[in-house]
Amino acid sequence: MSGDAVVVGSGPNGLVAAILLAQAGREVVLLEAADQFGGGLRSAELTLPGRVHDMGATVMAMALASPAFRELGISESAPKEPDSRDPGLGAAGLGAAEVKAAGLGAVEFVHPEVVVAHPLDDRPAVLVHRDARRTAAGLGRDAAVWQATVGAAARAGLPLVDLMLKPLGPWEPRPRAFAQAARFGVAAALPVTTLARRAFRTVEGRAVLAGMAAHSMLDLRSPITSGYGLLLGALAHLVGWPVVKGGSQVLADALVARFRALGGEAVSGHRVRRLRELDAETVVLDVTPRQFLAMAELPAGYRRGLERYRYGPGVFKLDWALDGPVPWRDPAVAAAGTVHLGGTLEEIALSEAEMARGRHSPRPYVLLVQPYAADDSRGGHTLWAYCHVPNGSRVDMTDAVEGQIERFAPGFRDRVLARHAMGPAELEAGNPNLVGGDIGGGLASLGQFVRRPVWSVAPWRTPLPGVFLCSAATPPGAAVHGMGGWQAARLALNR
Known part of the structure; x- marks a missing residue:
């Protein structure tokens, strides 16, 4: 060729x-x-x-x-540069004509009402909204901490994101962005278990940060796991998770x-x-x-x-066709596009530590996406979720994943019309870049x-x-x- x-x-x-x-x-x-x-x-x-x-x-x-x-x-x-006086971080984007002119007029990004939900057993779910102030208000005593960490990273705006996504350059000369990146880096370098326990005082604040950081697929006691959590939280306020x-x-x-x-x-x-x-x-x-x-x-x-x-852990992914929305115990979770299931900081950290040791947690951290919260064009209520497993695992985690969903949404299994499972071997067969299921x-x-x-x-x-x-x-x-x-x-x- x-x-x-x-x-x-x-x-x-x-x-x-x-x-x-x-x-x-x-x-x-x-x-x-x-x-x-x-x-x-x-x-x-x-x-x-x-x-x-x-x-x-x-x-x-x-x-x-x-x-x-x-x-x-x-x-x-594409958001405007955020106003440092506006913790809510409103955004102005390209118009439809500009998108069409770019040759991508068929692509429409749609946003759920709630960016991320983190259910807990004995209290209301933690909700992450586009608006940083609204999110912070839901964290009670941790409101100021959220604004000083995740909110600060969001207010730094796209120049900070550019530095994170272009770690070796080239960069535009923006001294303020470099200073903000240096401040961000101090917290980002910490294990999220350390940052959460030092900075956050509530179960809710610690849990929601852990749920964000677990996207890293690392033992949460590892360095830089805070960085993953802070950046993903900041993006929720800056551009959303559409x-x-x-x-x-x-x-x-x-x-x-x-x-x-x-x-x-x-x-x-x-x-x-x-x-x-x-x-x-x-x-x-x-x-x-x-x-x-x-x-x-x-x-x-x-x-x-x-x-x-070195390749990282794999995932075990499930897709479902449902006859209706997931019956969450806390109805507010239904409006979220993404849901983090795993409970408290301690539970999520234990699950990810087990996975890092090559074991399968009986109560795994589960990342779940309900696209229907924003998109009604997918033929009905479709849902997917995955949990982290050791690289190349051949263990069927269906019961463990569905058990975590049932924990926070009793009666979920009654809504299932059909399911489709893909472990690491199936994922790699479909895409050789996913070595051992490492996404x-x-x-x-x-x-x-x-x-x-x-x-x-x-x-x-x-x-x-x-x-x-x-x-x-x-x-x-x-x-x-x-x-x-x-x-x-x-x-x-x-x-």
Whole structure:
């Protein structure tokens, strides 16, 4: 397969790289092994005919905050710089005409009334709203702490997010943003168990921060887990946690259409096994280190670095078709797009510690998404959830996950019309980038945060001339932001 440039893999990073190269006038071919484009942005009827389920990502906070997607005009709600006097953080976005002009008029981001809910056994659920003041007010004695931590990160705005998503630059000269990042970094470097116990006094405040931090898939006693929690909480106030109306595949299809409109050639069902199959000046690979090792002859030192790359825990994912909304004990949870199930800080920390030791928790932390809270176009009440499991696990966690839902929503199982389960093996079979079920593209620890996949001032560049990596195994890691592809394409164009 030949062209000026070839991009292998059509996840968000591969799609962004392909579009940027095509925009620069390169003749680009995009190759995807699966029958559908999108990687983690695919949707399918997994349960019943007409029920649309997202096979990977659903919640798009990073997409709205991403410098790469903002540059491409993808966000329909690109926020203004927040007013430091406005803790509520109102946002002004692109108009419909601007979105259509960007070539993505078919993509509509829709927001649930409540961003995140965190149910508790013996008291009302904690609710995270777009408005930081409203969220803080629900935390009682911890209101001021929320505003001083999560709220402060949100008020720092997109310049802070840009620094987080472009850890190695390039940056615009914004001294204030660097100062805010330094203050953020002090708290972000701490284990979330430490920050929560030192700063927060209530069960609610500690629990909601732990639920955010557990997205990291790390033992919550590990460094930088606070950073994950603070950043995700800040994004809730800054841009929200929306979903794509009609399913995440809509966004992938719009990106492919944008690429083709620029003259690019997109080919699905074409698996690249060896790098020598490609005849191009520039090759950008949206693949993991393990796949790259199998594809190419590499210098010994670089090969050893990739062989040391560590993959993180896997997930066990369930999708359901329901005959109605989840019967939450606290009715306020029904309005949330995302729900964190696991109870208190101590319970969530224990569950994640068990997983980090290679064990399966009987009461796992469960991340649940109810798209119908914002999107009524998916054929009915569809729901998905996953829990963290050891990498490559073959244990069926259906009862454990549904048990956690029943704990906070008695009668949930009575609403189930059909279910679909995917453990690590099934997830990897559907997307080889999910090694052992690792949806994060590699362990998200402090060591691999600065060495991803190897230590380098430009880790997207490989030792092979004209060959670049752009997957979630490169900075800044996982999520739908396209920044790995953005960085790889910039390096390729600057050669």
